[in-house]
Amino acid sequence: MATNNSSVYKINDRVILVQVLVSLFLCINFLLMTTFLMRDFFYTTMRYILFAITLLSDSVFLLMTDILLILSYFHFTIQMWLCLIMYIVLSLYTFVTPVTLTAMTLERYVAICMPLRHGELCSTRSALHGILIIHGLSSVPCIVVLSIFFASATHSFYTKSGICSVEMFILHTWQGHIRSAISEFYFLIMCITIVFSYVKIMKVARAASGESKKSTWKGLRTVLLHGFQLLLCLIQLWCPFIEAAVLQTNFMLFINVRYFNYVTFILAPRCLSPLIYGLRDEIFFHALKYYALCGLYKKYQSSFHDKFKS
Template sequence: MTKNNSLGGVEFLMRNVNYRVILVQVLVALFLCVNSLLITTFFLKDFFYTTMRYILFAITLLSDCLILILTNILLIFVYFHLTIQMWLCLIFYILSAVYTLVTPVTLMAMTLERYVAICMPLRHAELCSTRSTVHCIIIIHCISSIPCIVILLAFFASASLSLYSQYKICSVEKLFLYSWQSHFMSAIYQLYFLIMCITVVFSYVKIMKVAKAASVEDKKSSWKGLRTVILHGFQLLLCLIQMWCPSIEAAVLEVDFMLYINVRYINFIIFYLTPRCLSPLIYGLRDEKFFHALKYYTLCCLCRNFFIHLTN
């Protein structure tokens, strides 16, 4: 009787896990399709890839796609207890650590771009040129790489060569060989959180002042920019909470492995998927120029496929 109950519990657990995994795959596939459509629209119109805010928008979309793919793979590995060699886990970590920060840092840059566009309109063309955008993208990736570089240097200095060929479940915690490394990461993330919060609040206050003092014609543009900053702030908050997820998961892992799986699943849904579905909403649907281009190219594609189908 006890054996049957145990088997039934295992079957229920596997069924529950499978449903969860399937749900995640559906959501990830949906977001990747939407993001792919937006990225395609971006490259089809000259105006978009010569304008700073749209270029930065494309960077967030590409970063989001990469993070969704990487974290989804790692989530599957954890759920099914699949192990990989540590050198491969290291590659996963480098990409995920850098691009986890690329999105919030880019959002901060987009917030500053809105500040310049509304509060310093005469200097906008100069400060937000295509050349400045390239420099901005390089700076974004440099800033996002700092925590990863420090952790990797500490790991390479202390890890034995045999560790790279060992098979383990891939997670960030496996790379923290000393407690100070996790404390350092937490401190860096809190510093980033503080800087980004100050940037968003500063931009919000300045744009608010301009919106109140603007003429009737400019009020609409100013208030729209203000709403964009608020959405960026909410998106940044979710992204920055996501930075603390590894520390929370590491603490839970010490208590119970199944609880760790459940917490990691919930974190993935709320703090990885949710903020990344806001990017298409903010610029893909709310932005009139991008929305019209998206609608135009989508309809053209559908009509072309329809006529091809008729001729065949």
């Protein structure tokens, strides 16, 4: 009996830890979004607009997965129609972040390899069109899965109550295979795009010199970090298969593996965006520091304004 109580206590500690991490990341994302909205330079520049989209996507995704985690842990049941709405939002934003990362990689490719056309191809209008394309592409997997589900589910299913999970909308094994195939196809295309951009930027980096070379190598490191984020997102697709196999052998091991997968492959990739653009980008970092300190220190204030004058 003591062992069971100890196990439940450990799981409870983990849930609390997740709440702390999610709350921390949401606060950081809120600060970054506030910084983005405070200067018109940011919301008229394509790379910062795309950065804001990843922040918004990551925040929605973290919030929704955390709600599902709490509902599942405390065994709360909800109506299936409400679960369906949550699934649509979660499914959409599962893909928005990696697709946006791919768009950000292409923006760096254009900036470094096609600098004369950067202003034309990466204008504010192009960014708005890009946002529509990103959400359109991200919605395709959800539309395919739900089309099959709507054709298979009975009317009584929507009035039932249960613990909300993604697996509830996979009524047949082949549906899961189709979902996995679509996801893997998306990530294959995204990985090819990342590799293509990396190779092209590498060629420019070798030929560049001085300040141009420094800027190009910084862009190259950014592309590599995007690639690492995509790799973590890709591993996330394999997690359900691993968890299903572990569940057949040991339930407590299944809980441990699922917790590890959630922290490593769901939380971690979506916490790298603030690091990549919020801290590594010099202009954004100075703005963030200025607003975080509420403009109290004059040395930061003068440094901040000098950055935007230059």
